[in-house]
Amino acid sequence: MPDSTVHPTPPTPAVPLAALLAREDLALRQIAGPSDPPPVVHAAHTSEMADPYPYLLGGELLLSAGAHIPDAADSDTYFDDYVSRIVAAGGAALGFGLAPVHDTVPHALVEACDAHGLPLVEVPPRTTFSAVARAVWQLLAQARLAELRRVTEAQQSLAAAAARPDPVPSVLRQLAQRVGGWTALYGPEGAEIAAAGREPEAPVRGSLTELTEVVRPSGPGTPASATPASATPASATHVTAGTRLAAYALGTGFVLGVATPAREPGDHTIASVAAVLLTLLTGEQQSGSGAARTSALVRLLLGGTAEEVAPLLSKETHWFVVDARRNDQRDRPAPSGARDPVDMRLRRGARPAPTHPQPPDLLAATALGAALGSTLIDPMVENVRILVPADRTPQPQPGWTLGVSSPAPAQHLAAAAAQAARAMARARATRTALLRHGSRPGLAELVPREEAQAHARALLGPLAERPALVETLRAWLSLHGSWDRTAVALSVHRNTVRQRIARAAELLHAELDDPDVRMELWFALRQE
Numbered sequence: 001m002p003d004s005t006v007h008p009t010p011p012t013p014a015v016p017l018a019a020l021l022a023r024e025d026l027a028l029r030q031i032a033g034p035s036d037p038p039p040v041v042h043a044a045h046t047s048e049m050a051d052p053y054p055y056l057l058g059g060e061l062l063l064s065a066g067a068h069i070p071d072a073a074d075s076d077t078y079f080d081d082y083v084s085r086i087v088a089a090g091g092a093a094l095g096f097g098l099a100p101v102h103d104t105v106p107h108a109l110v111e112a113c114d115a116h117g118l119p120l121v122e123v124p125p126r127t128t129f130s131a132v133a134r135a136v137w138q139l140l141a142q143a144r145l146a147e148l149r150r151v152t153e154a155q156q157s158l159a160a161a162a163a164r165p166d167p168v169p170s171v172l173r174q175l176a177q178r179v180g181g182w183t184a185l186y187g188p189e190g191a192e193i194a195a196a197g198r199e200p201e202a203p204v205r206g207s208l209t210e211l212t213e214v215v216r217p218s219g220p221g222t223p224a225s226a227t228p229a230s231a232t233p234a235s236a237t238h239v240t241a242g243t244r245l246a247a248y249a250l251g252t253g254f255v256l257g258v259a260t261p262a263r264e265p266g267d268h269t270i271a272s273v274a275a276v277l278l279t280l281l282t283g284e285q286q287s288g289s290g291a292a293r294t295s296a297l298v299r300l301l302l303g304g305t306a307e308e309v310a311p312l313l314s315k316e317t318h319w320f321v322v323d324a325r326r327n328d329q330r331d332r333p334a335p336s337g338a339r340d341p342v343d344m345r346l347r348r349g350a351r352p353a354p355t356h357p358q359p360p361d362l363l364a365a366t367a368l369g370a371a372l373g374s375t376l377i378d379p380m381v382e383n384v385r386i387l388v389p390a391d392r393t394p395q396p397q398p399g400w401t402l403g404v405s406s407p408a409p410a411q412h413l414a415a416a417a418a419q420a421a422r423a424m425a426r427a428r429a430t431r432t433a434l435l436r437h438g439s440r441p442g443l444a445e446l447v448p449r450e451e452a453q454a455h456a457r458a459l460l461g462p463l464a465e466r467p468a469l470v471e472t473l474r475a476w477l478s479l480h481g482s483w484d485r486t487a488v489a490l491s492v493h494r495n496t497v498r499q500r501i502a503r504a505a506e507l508l509h510a511e512l513d514d515p516d517v518r519m520e521l522w523f524a525l526r527q528e
Helices: 017-021 075-088 107-116 129-162 167-179 202-215 267-287 289-301 306-313 362-372 410-429 449-459 467-478 483-490 494-508 515-526
Strands: 029-032 043-046 060-064 093-097 120-123 182-186 192-197 235-240 243-249 255-260 318-326 331-333 355-357 376-378 384-389 400-404 434-436
Touching (some): 017 029, 017 120, 029 107, 060 129, 075 107, 129 267, 167 182, 167 255, 182 202, 182 267, 202 235, 202 243, 202 255, 235 267, 243 267, 306 410, 318 410, 362 376, 362 384, 384 410, 410 467, 410 483, 449 515, 467 494, 467 515, 483 494
Parallel strands (some): 060 093, 093 120, 400 434
Antiparallel strands (some): 235 243, 243 255, 318 384, 331 355
C-alpha cells in the first residue's frame, strides 16, 4: 500500500517529472508507478546504498544502477523493502540505469514500484546519471527564474493596487487574480469585510473562516491597539474539499484569507506581500487615526471650528507647532512676477535672483514627523509644519533646523504657527539646530492683552498694508539689527533688508537706532 504520510520537501520550485521525460536528449521512459497526479521532483541524487533512507531529504529523483542488489537475495522481499524505504524517506521517483550492471529493469522492482506508488524511470545506457542530474538542475533553475519573475510582477501589481483610491478592495482583487482563487478580509470581530475572486462553496468558506480564527492574534472584540503589527504576518494552511486554504494575521486584528484550487510556487510569498500591504492599509483605520483626520477635515470644510475638530486629532488639548527646514534644502529662483518691488529697484547685478525654498520630499517629511512622534504633518509647504502633542517635547533632529512654538490650545494654533516660523527664522540665522519660542514671563504679562493689542495696532498702523516690511522689521529686531543674518533668515539680499528697514522707519517716523524705540516696536510686534 502507498505510504500516506506527508513528507516535507525542500523549499525549492518543483519540476514536473513529465518535463524531464520530454527531454529527447535523455530518452527517459516511465515504466511503473502513478502518473496522476503528475509527479514532481525537487532534486536529483545518486546512491547505490541498499537503504537510501538516511541520505534522502524528500522530493528527490533517486538514481541507481542496481549495484546494491545482491545476486542470491530474495528479489521480491528485497525490492519491496528497498522501494518502501525510498517512499518512507519522501523520494519522488526512482531512476534505474540499464548499464553497466543490469541489461533490463528487474521485474520485481517494477512490481514493487507499482505496489508502493513510486514512479520508476528507465535510464538508457547512453544517458549518464550526470546528464540526468544536470537536466534536473537546469529545469529547477528555469522554474526558479519563472517563480521570481511571477513574484516580482505580483509585487509590483499589488503595490500599484495599494496606491489606488480604493486600496483594500484593489489589493484583494489583484491577489485573487495572481493566485487564481478567492481572497477575503476579515475584521477584528471575525466578520467578512471584503472579498474578491471566484467565490468557493459554502463549506470551503466556512473552513476558511475557522482557519482565520486560528491565526487571529487576539480574540474577537479585542482592540487592534493591543496587538502590535508585524512585518511578517503569522499564517496557517489547510486543505479541504480539494481547495488549498491559507490565513494570514495582519497584526491589526484583521485577517487575510486565501482559497486556491492548487498551491503554486510563489503563492505564499505573493500572499505575504499582500498581507503586509493590508496591514499598513488597515492599521490606521483600525486605530482610528486615519478616520479621525478625515472627519476633522470634513468638519472644517463644512464650517467647523478648530476647537470642535481638535479632539478628533489627539487626546491632547495643547500642541507644539514645529516649523522645520532641511539643512541641505536648496533655494530655487522665484517665478517671474514674484520679485519684491523693493528688490526690483536695485541696480542690475547688485544682487542674485530672488529665491525661495523648495519643499522637502514627502518621505523625509514623514520620517521627521515619526521622529517627533506625530502624524499631523503638512509637507506641502516650503517649510514642513508639524503639530506635536504637548506631552512630547520636540528635540533636535539630525539634518534639520527646527523652530518650536510654545504649547497652545486649538484656538491659538495660528498664533503658535507664527511663533514657530519666527523661531525657525532665528534658528537659521544663528545656525541653531532647534530654537524654541521664549516662554519666560516678561513685561507683556503686566499689560492686559486687549490693551497691548490695541496699542500694537495703533503703533504699527502705517505698516498694516505692507506685510513684507513688518516681517523684515520683526526679523531684524530679533537678530539685534544684523543685516546679514536677517537676509539669511528671510532668503533675500542684505540690500533688500536695508531698504525695507529704512522704509519702515520712514513710515513709522521712528529712529530705529534708539533702543527705547526698538523695545517698544518689539513689544508691539509680539502682540500680533
